[in-house]
Amino acid sequence: MTAILEMRGITKEFPGVKALADVNLTVERGEVHAICGENGAGKSTLMKVLSGVYPHGTYGGEIVFEAEPVEFRSITDSEHKGIVIIHQELALSPHLSLAENIFLGNEIVGRGGLIDWHATNTEAQRLLARVGLGDNPAVRANEVGVGKQQLVEIAKALSKDVKLLILDEPTAALNDEDSAHLLDLIRHLKGQGITSIIISHKLNEIKAIADKVTVIRDGRTIETLVTDEVSEDRIIKGMVGRDLESRYPERQVRIGEEVFRIEDWRVHHPTESGRVVIDGANLSVRAGEVVGIAGLMGAGRTELAMSIFGRSYGSHITGTAYLHGKSVDVRTVPAAISAGLAYATEDRKRYGLNLIEDIKRNISAAALDKLVGRVLVDGEREILVAEEYRRSMRIKTPSVNAVVGKLSGGNQQKVVLSKWLFTDPEVLILDEPTRGIDVGAKYEIYTIINTLVADGKAVIVISSELPELLGICDRIYTISEGRVTGEFPIAEATPEALMQRMTQEKEADHVLAP
Amino acid sequence: MSSPRDSSTRDLAPSPLRTAGSFLLSRVQQIGIFIALVVIILLFQGLTGGRLLTAGNVANIIVQNSYILILAIGMVMIIIAGHIDLSVGSVAAFVGAATGVMVVQWGWPWWLGIVVGIVLGAVVGAWQGFWVAVVGIPAFIVTLAGMLIFRGLTQITLSNTQITPFPTEYRQLGGGYLFPELFPASTSPAEWITVGLGVLTLVLFVGSQLRGRAKRVKLGVEAEPAWWFWTRTGFGALLIVLVTFLLGIAEGSRGTPVVLIVLGALIVIYTVVMQRTRFGRHIYAVGGNRHAADLSGIRSKRIDFMLFVNMGILAALAGIVFTGRLNSAGPGAGNLFELDAIAAAFIGGAAVQGGIGTVVGAITGGLIMGVLNNGMSLMGVSTDYQQFIKGMVLLLAVAFDVYNKRRSRSLG
Structure with missing residues (x-):
């Protein structure tokens, strides 16, 4: 077997964070290659580098695809070469038909620049059959279940002449039956010569389907293992094996x-x-x-x-x-x-804070009653309360009148905690x-x-x-x-x-x- | 001995002028609108050869725009919560028509008509609030429907005719001056009521500002530089003196319009509501981030409902003022009021996506539109050009706001 993909020394930095540090990944032609690691280990970042979401120049290292160095500037570039990524969150447009979804952005255009609906629908039917779906391509995407939507995504990938299919947590939202069906399909596509990279947490799945597994931890490739030769515990050790001093x-x-x-x-x-x-x-x-x-x-x-x-x-x-x-x-x-009870959310920007409001009003938001006299909010006491949390929580800000959206993540989190502590x-x-x-x-x-x-x-x-x-x-x-x-x-x-x-x-x- | 702070002050601290500049820059969003109003006033004062700031004309600007300004108060609150209300013109017309029927056709006492009219406004608001808050239909749709529904009800109520004339007492709210029957213009003691009110307002304003600052300084939480506090307070005081002079002392003055008292009271009350009551603060929280507000225990749907009830009440009041001023309730009354009120709120710095805005800003925005209208009319600019210019002002005002936000984000 020869390598279809080699990623060498991939490094990707975000302001203040090194997401990937010298990652190497070799995928052989025709294999199913799993990538696993804890949340935040850098799996998705690596796939975004590969598929051109992060364009060439924003990362270090080189990518060789089909023995040829490639420099993708966008997803379109990588898709053109036959690399298709299917994201965890499905990207079907719910009110369009399956056929329209499959050819979205890639429409079959007939004479006069109009869409050839006949060709679209027959071709869609053929592609759906390839992924084991007998559904009418004119059905709207939101009328089929999540499991089928996942398969439609794969049909969409097939329409683009895919050579390397990347699946990011494909079974996360699926029930057991749909998951089994999807894994069968990946095996089936492998038989047709399509190489797959599958990102998954589910070790039994990885054991069942992948030929090799590459473990990523803290933005580094730790090891690549042949799945038949190792136990699940061996993989787990690679995923978590860091010192806890x-x-x-x-x-x-x-x-x-x-x-x-x-x-x-x-x-x-x-x-x-x-x-x-x-x-x-x-x-x-x-x-x-x-x-x-x-x-x-x-x-x-x-x-x-x-x-x-x-x-x-x-x-x-x-x-x-x-x-x-x-x-x-x-x-x-x-x-x-x-x-x-107090609940500090995992998504502080969406559910935790009013980002356009200042620190003091965010802190008082869940327990404003404590600042209300007979009718009116005591604005001066509000400032004093905020100042106190600023001291005890060590919120780094020039003033409690500063807008929360401008604080760093850590300081925003301290504002969230202050808000909840103020509710006693x-x-x-x-x-x-x-x-x-x-x-x-x-x-x-x-x-x-x-x-x-x-x-x-x-x-x-x-x-x-x-x-x-x-x-x-x-x-x-x-x-x-x-x-x-x-x-x-x-x-x-x-x-x-x-x-x-x-x-x-x-x-x-x-x-x-x- | 010099602490690190001293040396940094010597080496790095910008000059006082620079700090003042950067302070102003940080407030440009809030201050910009007032500067714009002053510039527009001075511009038209020049262009009209001093006809803008005469006693009669200033009273005119206030009375002519009063109902839009009343609507703008409720509108900016709705916009802060992330909604919009397209129905206020129709609601104002409907309530005006209903009070017309009660007071003129049925012969009810004028005060009962006003009270029932305002209750009717609250009911209309509750109706729209129900669809927005309970059923969950976007306010744009609910109030677009409301715009048609209440326009239709207005025409039905009036059987497509005018109701006129209204009793004198009813008309005071819209077009009256304080106690003209007690003090006819010729004898001029009306001046003394106006001057007295002006002095009272001045004392209350400066006093409350000073007390607030003293309290903040005592607690060590004052964030405003002293020079800015004095500039701001001085500017406010000057404005009060100027208006008092024009309404009470300048040649041709007729005293204080009744509606100015109403408007002044509304501005003060609603500013306090928005800044210092649970209700007001919850409106900002809901508009800034509805999910976060819900998870902080704020009942956002109740806030939505209350906001529409409040808007209904203010629209009713605006309708009564307008009917009083025209001395007639007509089927076409209040047409496009909603757009003027929305424009006032946005020119006054309210954010399209909610969470940001002030009552004083919306009033200032409304006055900018009002002065533009009035100034151009004085200059004899035709209404088609007036529309064009008002549209441009709205666009540029919001563009300025968007630009400022982007700039401040990139700084942060």
């Missing part, structure tokens, strides 16, 4: 009584009410305790947290929440806040509290979490970074596909053990031997 501040652990607990928590998808997103989850947190929730993307971490916090996510939510052993009403956000919560749910912020600011956030639990508050931390959870938590729950699959006191938690439970699927209930 003093990136986490020391803390005196003093755990008290249980503060908050949910029992048999069940949540359905907000629009597809048949789909269970959280399935009978139980978890609890005690005063002075940091509890972690570990799960891969799509496992239902954020959905669980938001459904607890005033039913901000989901529909048909059942289950009971207890505060200090008594059942408590958390059905609306104001009720949840007054019960003593007993339970803080912190969703990805250190996402997108630099190492120094991370340490400061961990220090703040330590201060909170030292004050007797109960903290739940959701994170995709296992080292972070292992570094700051007293207890860790793993969730996978909406179910709590494990609970580990910190002494028993190892990255391997957690990763096993995080990748545990519904059928595969047996423990994978170490």
Whole structure:
């Protein structure tokens, strides 16, 4: 076999962050090559370099495709060479037909510059048949299920004469049956000579379909393994094997009584009410305790947290929440806040902050009542409160009148935390509290979490970074596909053990031997 | 002994003039609109040979634009929340027509007509608020429908005729001056009421500014340089003195228009509402980021509903003022008022995507339009040119705003 693709010494930097450092990747013609690594390891960045999303010149290193150095300036360039990427979020236009979607941007034009609908539809039918779909190409995209949409994406790729197909987490949104069908198709395409790169967290899938797997960690290629020769645990070791030394501040652990607990928590998808997103989850947190929730993307971490916090996510939510052993009403956000819950979102720009407003008004937003006298907001006290958080949280800003949108990620996160602390919560749910912020600011956030639990508050931390959870938590729950699959006191938690439970699927209930 | 701070001040600190400049630059978005108003006033004062700032004309500008300014207050609040209201002209006309029927045809007392009219406005607002907040239809659609619905109801109410004349008391709100029957123009004590009101306003304004600053200084939270505080306060005081002079002392003055008292009260009340009450602050929060507001426990739908009720009340008031001024309720009344009110809000610095805007800004924006109209009319510019120029002003004002935001983002 010969290499169809070689990426040599790929380096990509964003302001302040080195996303990729000297990455090497060789893909042989006709193989299925998996890329795995933790969230944020650099997998997607690498694929964006390859497909021209990041144009030539914005990265270092070279790409050789079919024995020829290539310099893609856009996705169109890479598609022209036969490299097609299918993103995690499907990109079909919901109100167009399957045929229109397949040829979107690549329309079959007949004489007179008009679209040849007959050719479009017959060709679409042929392509759909190739991916195993017998659907009418005139059906609108939103009328077929997610699994089929994924296949339509692949049909679209085939229409472009694809030589190298890149699939980013293709089964993340699919059920088991659709996933199996998709994997079959990839195997089938391999038989037709199409090379695939598949990015996945699901190790059993990788084992089942990939010939080789390249492990990426912290923006570096760690190793390339032949999947038949290694165990899942061997791959996990490559993914998580980093040292956990003093990136986490020391803390005196003093755990008290249980503060908050949910029992048999069940949540359905907000629009597809048949789909269970959280399935009978139980978890609890005690005063002075940091509890972690570990799960891969799509496992239902954020959905669980938001459904607890005033039913901000989901529909048909059942289950009971207890505060200090008594059942408590958390059905609306104001009720949840007054019960003593706080939820700092994973997406602070979209859900956490009013970016065009100043720091002081963001901090007071969730507990403005505390600043209201008989009728009016005490603007001076508001400034004093903000100044106090600015000091205690060490928010780096010239003034609390500064607009939040201009702060760095770490400082924005401190504003979010200040906002929630001002509501005097007993339970803080912190969703990805250190996402997108630099190492120094991370340490400061961990220090703040330590201060909170030292004050007797109960903290739940959701994170995709296992080292972070292992570094700051007293207890860790793993969730996978909406179910709590494990609970580990910190002494028993190892990255391997957690990763096993995080990748545990519904059928595969047996423990994978170490 | 010199601390690091001293040396940095010596080496790096810009000159006082530079700091003042950069402070002004950081506020250019807020200040720009006032400067624009002053420039336009001075420009037309020159172009019309001093006919703009005469006693009669200033009173005219206030009275002619009062209903647009009342609408602009409610409109800027709606826009801050990220919505729009296209129906206010029709709602104003409908309420004007309804009060006409009550007061003129049915012979109800004038005050009862006004009260019921305002309640009717609130009901209309609740109707639109229901569709926006509860059903979740975009405000653009709801109020576009409202524009047609209430225009239709106006015509039905009036059977396509005019209702006139209204009782004198009713007309005071739109076109009256303070107590002309007590003090006919010839005897001139009207001046003393106006001067008294002017002095009172001046004292209250300067006093509240000084008290606020003193409190902030005491708590150590004053962010404004002293020179700017005095410039700002001085400018406000000068404005009050100038208006008082023109309305009460200058030759041909007729005293204080009743509607100016109403408008002044509305501006003060709504500025306080927007800056210092939960409701107002929640409006900014919802407009700035609705998701974040929801997750902060703000009931954004309730805010939306209340905003439309409030807009209905203000549209009713505008309708009553307008009917009073014209002394007639007609089927075509209030046509295109919504566009003037929206333009006022945007010229006054409101952001199209919501979250940004002030009541004072919207009033200033409305006055810019009003002075432009009035100045061009004085100069004998025909209405077609007036439309053209107003359109350009709106476009350039928003372009300036967009440019400023981009600039400040690139600085940040």
